[in-house]
Structure formats: structure tokens, C-alpha cells
Amino acid sequence: MxxxxxxxxxxxxxxxxxxxxxxxxxxxxxxxxxxxxxxxxxxxxxxxxxxxxxxxxxxxxxxxxxxxxxxxxxxxxxxxxxxxxxxxxxxxxxxxxxxxxxxxxxxxxxxxxxxxxxxxxxxxxxxxxxxxxxxxxxxxxxxxxxxxxxxxxxxxxxxxxxxxxxxxxxxxxxxxxxxSGGTIETSWSRHSQVTTSPLAAAVERFAQTVAVLPDSVLMKDWIGKPGPGDWQWYSDCLREVVLQAYQELCDFAVVAERERAKNGPEFNDTHRLLGQHRFAYREFQSLFVGVPDALLDTTPLRSERSIRENLAHVVMAEWWAYRPQILHALDRGRNGLPPEVVPATDTVAEHGEPLGSHESLHELLALYERLHLRNTQDYSEITEKELGIRSAWWELGPVELRFRLKRYIWHPRDHAVSIDKILDAAGHRHTANHRFASRLFSGLGTAEAALIGADGFMADRVATLAATINERADEAARLLGQVS
Structure with a gap:
């Protein structure tokens, strides 16, 4: 036949x-x-x-x-x-x-x-x-x-x-x-984290707890302790406490940038570009707070990828596409060689096949976390001068690594719009608390951006900030226990 x-x-x-x-x-x-x-x-x-x-x-x-x-x-x-x-x-x-x-x-x-x-x-x-x-x-x-x-x-x-x-x-x-009769369990929640560093884990835990609280408690009296200093006047409800945590993350970035400017390590253009990507990455991550796994494979929009396909594509592009092209161009530039495209066969041989179609949301996000952090670590060693190295890929001519990193920054933002559109078309509406929780991820991205290229910098201050946010997460968990 x-x-x-x-x-x-x-x-x-x-x-x-x-x-x-x-x-x-x-x-x-x-x-x-x-x-x-x-x-x-x-x-x-x-x-x-x-x-x-x-x-x-x-x-x-x-x-x-x-x-x-x-x-x-x-x-x-x-x-x-x-x-x-x-x-x-x-x-x-x-x-x-x-x-x-x-x-x-x-x-x-x-x-x-x-x-x-x-x-x-x-x-x-x-x-x-x-x-x-x-x-x-x-x-x-x-x-x-x-x-x-x-x-x-x-x-x-x-x-x-x-x-x-x-x-x-x-x-x-x-x-x-x-x-289970078609039931798809939600895999990413406050009980199942994807971030790895203590500060990121504290923010994720607080954000995930805030996200499951009902909007009705947003303006009710806060059950936790007042904030330090002038924040004592702005700790009377969940809304203000989330704002406080967000601002503390942003304030940390201000201090870290000032200290680096005075005492080093140097904060160069590569670190600034990677900081922009970290911010875009954390905002992308925040889209999935409160999103059930059941929506991963829905395709409510004609000619559009599903959420799974968008997420898998972003991970694949950063690790299987951008990474080999950037590192290959860097190596050739350092050795005085002209730009050259990395064949797809070489990429697959080194990194394996891209993602399949069965991973849970938690598994996809946890993989993205690991690969994103590895990329950031490796790229942070690119000097400002090396940002001028030419990189060949699909364009009609080679471009500078500086531009390649800018496009790398834009990529998760591009697909964040697509995912947000799919969620809207699927009838998934973020609550007010979901939206406040997502602001915490933005604050995290701002804080982390100030530390790129400076491993261990201001470690005590970072640990104190993580402890403060974990306290807020504990208080939010107690509030959840009262309203559940």
C-alpha cells in the first residue's frame, strides 16, 4: 500500500x-x-x-x-x-x-x-x-x-x-x-518554584502568593509589620506592601550602580545590555503567573503559535540560535578571523534537539531559567571593544555583536506580546493581584540588572533584601490562610 x-x-x-x-x-x-x-x-x-x-x-x-x-x-x-x-x-x-x-x-x-x-x-x-x-x-x-x-x-x-x-x-x-478525565494540573505556583538565586526565589514566592489572593483583600488592613523608616506610613494594605517591595528592589539597583561606579567592578555597555535583557526576561516570566497549564496548547488565534510553542521557541532561539552565533562570532573575532555562520547541524550536535511538546509549564520555565542564567554569565565576559566584532547569521551582511545583543533583548518582548494576546483570546483575565505580582518580577529584573558582571557583589545587602521579601511572603501566606 x-x-x-x-x-x-x-x-x-x-x-x-x-x-x-x-x-x-x-x-x-x-x-x-x-x-x-x-x-x-x-x-x-x-x-x-x-x-x-x-x-x-x-x-x-x-x-x-x-x-x-x-x-x-x-x-x-x-x-x-x-x-x-x-x-x-x-x-x-x-x-x-x-x-x-x-x-x-x-x-x-x-x-x-x-x-x-x-x-x-x-x-x-x-x-x-x-x-x-x-x-x-x-x-x-x-x-x-x-x-x-x-x-x-x-x-x-x-x-x-x-x-x-x-x-x-x-x-x-x-x-x-x-x-484524570482530562484534568491538566497547574504546575507553576507558590509551591513549585523555577528561580534559583535566593533573591529571585524570595520574589517569586511573594509574587505567587499575592497572585492567588482574592482582589477583595487588596485594600484591607495589612496583617504584617510596618515597613522601615518612612515606609511605615505605606504598609497598611497589600497594595502598599507590594509597592514597597517593588521599590526596595529598585532602590537596591540605585545603590548597587552607585557603588559599582565608585569602587567597581566596572559596569560596561555589555552589562547594561544584558541588564536590559534580564529585565525583559523577568517581565516575560511574569506573564505566566496564574496561568494554568491547560492553556499551554490552546490555539484561539488563527495563524498563531500556541503559548507552548511561543515559550519553547523563545527558549530554543536563545540557546540553540543566538548563543552559538554570538559565541562563534566572539571566538572568531578574538582570533582575527572573519565572521562565519554556524551551520544548523553543528548547533544540534552540540546542544541536542530543541524542546518537545509535552513539558509542563514549570519544566519549561525552569529550563529557561537555567539556560538564561548560563547565557548571561558567558556573555558578561564580552568587553566593550568586543561588542564591535561582526557576527554573520541570516542577514544579508554581518552585524556587530552590540546589535546582536539588542536583538536578543527584543526577542522575549516580541513573544510576550503574542502570549498576552493569546491569553486574552482564550478568555484568561489577570486579576488585579496578578498584575501587582507581575510588578514584583519587574522589580527583580531591575535589581538583578545592577549585578550583572559582578558575582557576589554586595552579597550581604542582597541577603538582607531577600530576607525582607521572604518576610512579606510569610505575611501574605498568613493572609491567604485567613481568607481561604
């Missing part, structure tokens, strides 16, 4: 059939000159078992991404973000049940990016395709509340392909959801 592909002109008809026949659409975005696409035809779609399952359980359609016509472009714009081939299992409304992991990486076919086209074979094998088809079908059953069928398919995937790590992890994650 062979796969009988429909084409772009049949796509809308297949979506209607999908609704009637209760079969998902298998979308294959394909380019004839892509080696990975050719490999799919030779080693995956030619497999009789795969061809049989595709024809029996899905409605397959192939859309060519090279020189697309209007019908193809409409589909591509809704379903391809970075590379082809892309293989997805779709619902009748075009939302994604599943996207295959391990498909070869290929730069999207748009102006600029095609100048650094990297043709890589990927590592999707016949067995991994079979495993993920089972997982995709199970996720489709889960979405349709067919929990017994979902569990059966997840179990089959695990039993047949126990060596496929991504499949086993994803099947275990979603099987638990099916077993």
Missing part, C-alpha cells in the same frame, strides 16, 4: 471530511529539494505499515513549500513557522493535535532567512514516526474526550517503542491527563 496524498486544493474538503469521518488530517509540508523531505519518502512513507496506518487512520495531504501557489501559501502561513518538512496532525478546525519531533531542520523560506539555508536530514526514522503517530492519534482522542481510547493508544506507543525517549515521556504526560 502507498500513501495517496491529496494536495493543497483538496485541503478544505479534507477538513470537512475530517469532521464527518472522525479522522484527523495528516499535513506534510514538503520541498522537493530538501534532503530530509526526500528521506521521508524513501524511509518513512515507503514503509508498508506506515502507509497503511496513514491511510486507515488519517486523511493525508501534502503541500509543497517551494514556489507555492496561493492555495499552498494560505496553508503554509497557518502551519509552518521555522522549517520544512513539518508534519502535523490536525483537527477539523486546523488546530494541531500533534507535530512530529525530530523532523529535519530547514530555515523557513522567507526573505533573509533563506540566505542561511541549512539542509539537514533530521533523525526521524520509520519507528519514531510510528511511535509519534500513535501519540498523535491518542492526543486527538484525548481532545475529543475519548479517554479510554487515548489511554489505549498511549500504552501501545510505550509498549511498542520503549526506547523512544520523547514518545515515552510524552505518552506518560498525556496519559495521566486522560486518566
Amino acid at each position: 502507498a500513501v495517496k496524498w491529496a494536495d493543497q486544493h483538496d485541503f478544505q474538503t479534507l477538513l470537512k471530511r475530517s469532521e464527518i469521518e472522525d479522522k484527523p488530517v495528516l499535513l506534510d509540508l514538503h520541498s522537493p529539494d530538501c534532503s530530509g523531505c526526500g528521506n521521508h519518502d524513501r524511509s518513512i512513507y515507503s514503509d508498508p505499515e506506515i502507509a497503511r496506518d496513514i491511510m486507515e487512520y488519517t486523511l493525508p495531504v501534502r503541500v509543497v513549500t517551494t514556489d507555492p501557489d496561493r492555495a499552498s501559501t494560505d496553508i503554509i502561513n497557518n502551519h509552518i513557522f521555522i522549517w520544512s518538512p513539518t508534519v502535523q496532525l490536525l483537527a477539523p478546525d486546523q488546530t494541531r493535535y500533534h507535530e512530529w519531533n525530530g523532523a529535519p531542520r530547514r530555515t523557513r523560506l522567507s526573505v533573509g532567512y533563506q540566505t542561511v539555508f541549512h539542509d539537514t536530514p533530521g533523525h526521524l526514522t520509520a519507528d519514531s514516526f510510528k511511535a509519534q503517530l500513535l501519540v498523535g492519534r491518542a492526543k486527538a482522542a484525548l481532545r475529543k474526550q475519548k479517554y479510554g481510547e487515548a489511554i489505549r493508544l498511549f500504552d501501545e506507543a510505550t509498549a511498542r517503542f520503549p526506547q523512544d525517549k520523547v514518545t515515552v515521556e510524552e505518552a506518560a504526560r498525556w496519559r495521566k491527563v486522560a486518566q
Whole structure:
């Protein structure tokens, strides 16, 4: 048996059939000159078992991404973000049940990016395709509340392909959801932290506690002690106490910058740029306070990534894209060599494959925390003079590392707008307390920015500030106990 592909002109008809026949659409975005696409035809779609399952359980359609016509472009714009081939299992409304992991990486076919086209074979094998088809079908059953069928398919995937790590992890994650009748537990809360430093952990704990308090207590008498000095007059309610903690973080930044200017270590332009990124990063992180994991995979906006896809993309871009290009340019510049693009194959070989599609919000944010801090540490050693080193990537000509870091700063801000828009479209409304909690993350970013490039600087003052904020978190927890 062979796969009988429909084409772009049949796509809308297949979506209607999908609704009637209760079969998902298998979308294959394909380019004839892509080696990975050719490999799919030779080693995956030619497999009789795969061809049989595709024809029996899905409605397959192939859309060519090279020189697309209007019908193809409409589909591509809704379903391809970075590379082809892309293989997805779709619902009748075009939302994604599943996207295959391990498909070869290929730069999207748009102006600029095609100048650094990297043709890589990927590592999707016949067995991994079979495993993920089972997982995709199970996720489709889960979405349709067919929990017994979902569990059966997840179990089959695990039993047949126990060596496929991504499949086993994803099947275990979603099987638990099916077993609980579709309940997806919220993973990031005051009981489960993602930050690592004592100051960040104190702020996160306070913010998460504030976020779960009802707005009705925002202006009620505060149960904790008054603030120090003149703050004693502004410690009468939760709103004022949050403001106080925020300002204390900002005040610390003022003192730290002044002390560094007087006594060192030097605060150079690299540190200032990385400080801007830390602020953008903490504001990005604050978006997820109070966001349930159930919203991670919703796609309320046509032609938009899900929240998971946005978050995974930001993490991937910072670690799998910006990092290798920046460090490679720095190394070549220090050795007097001209700028050179890092091939995608080298990036994957060094850093592994990007994220899959099953991690919890807590796991995604905790990973981002680790990678962000590592990047900041490594980049902080770039001197002001080295900011002028030229870096080659997808642009039509090399740019300075100074500009590369500016674009690095903007990236989480860009996707923060997208995520906020998705939350709004999904009907998720941040409470007033959520919004106050997010201001605490902004204050944290301001304080941390003043310490970049100065490990251990003002350690006693940092410890005192963390202790003060932890006291406020304890008081907020007591208030939560009273109103719960």
C-alpha cells in the first residue's frame, strides 16, 4: 500500500471530511529539494505499515513549500513557522493535535532567512514516526474526550517503542491527563518554584502568593509589620506592601550602580545590555503567573503559535540560535578571523534537539531559567571593544555583536506580546493581584540588572533584601490562610 496524498486544493474538503469521518488530517509540508523531505519518502512513507496506518487512520495531504501557489501559501502561513518538512496532525478546525519531533531542520523560506539555508536530514526514522503517530492519534482522542481510547493508544506507543525517549515521556504526560478525565494540573505556583538565586526565589514566592489572593483583600488592613523608616506610613494594605517591595528592589539597583561606579567592578555597555535583557526576561516570566497549564496548547488565534510553542521557541532561539552565533562570532573575532555562520547541524550536535511538546509549564520555565542564567554569565565576559566584532547569521551582511545583543533583548518582548494576546483570546483575565505580582518580577529584573558582571557583589545587602521579601511572603501566606 502507498500513501495517496491529496494536495493543497483538496485541503478544505479534507477538513470537512475530517469532521464527518472522525479522522484527523495528516499535513506534510514538503520541498522537493530538501534532503530530509526526500528521506521521508524513501524511509518513512515507503514503509508498508506506515502507509497503511496513514491511510486507515488519517486523511493525508501534502503541500509543497517551494514556489507555492496561493492555495499552498494560505496553508503554509497557518502551519509552518521555522522549517520544512513539518508534519502535523490536525483537527477539523486546523488546530494541531500533534507535530512530529525530530523532523529535519530547514530555515523557513522567507526573505533573509533563506540566505542561511541549512539542509539537514533530521533523525526521524520509520519507528519514531510510528511511535509519534500513535501519540498523535491518542492526543486527538484525548481532545475529543475519548479517554479510554487515548489511554489505549498511549500504552501501545510505550509498549511498542520503549526506547523512544520523547514518545515515552510524552505518552506518560498525556496519559495521566486522560486518566484524570482530562484534568491538566497547574504546575507553576507558590509551591513549585523555577528561580534559583535566593533573591529571585524570595520574589517569586511573594509574587505567587499575592497572585492567588482574592482582589477583595487588596485594600484591607495589612496583617504584617510596618515597613522601615518612612515606609511605615505605606504598609497598611497589600497594595502598599507590594509597592514597597517593588521599590526596595529598585532602590537596591540605585545603590548597587552607585557603588559599582565608585569602587567597581566596572559596569560596561555589555552589562547594561544584558541588564536590559534580564529585565525583559523577568517581565516575560511574569506573564505566566496564574496561568494554568491547560492553556499551554490552546490555539484561539488563527495563524498563531500556541503559548507552548511561543515559550519553547523563545527558549530554543536563545540557546540553540543566538548563543552559538554570538559565541562563534566572539571566538572568531578574538582570533582575527572573519565572521562565519554556524551551520544548523553543528548547533544540534552540540546542544541536542530543541524542546518537545509535552513539558509542563514549570519544566519549561525552569529550563529557561537555567539556560538564561548560563547565557548571561558567558556573555558578561564580552568587553566593550568586543561588542564591535561582526557576527554573520541570516542577514544579508554581518552585524556587530552590540546589535546582536539588542536583538536578543527584543526577542522575549516580541513573544510576550503574542502570549498576552493569546491569553486574552482564550478568555484568561489577570486579576488585579496578578498584575501587582507581575510588578514584583519587574522589580527583580531591575535589581538583578545592577549585578550583572559582578558575582557576589554586595552579597550581604542582597541577603538582607531577600530576607525582607521572604518576610512579606510569610505575611501574605498568613493572609491567604485567613481568607481561604
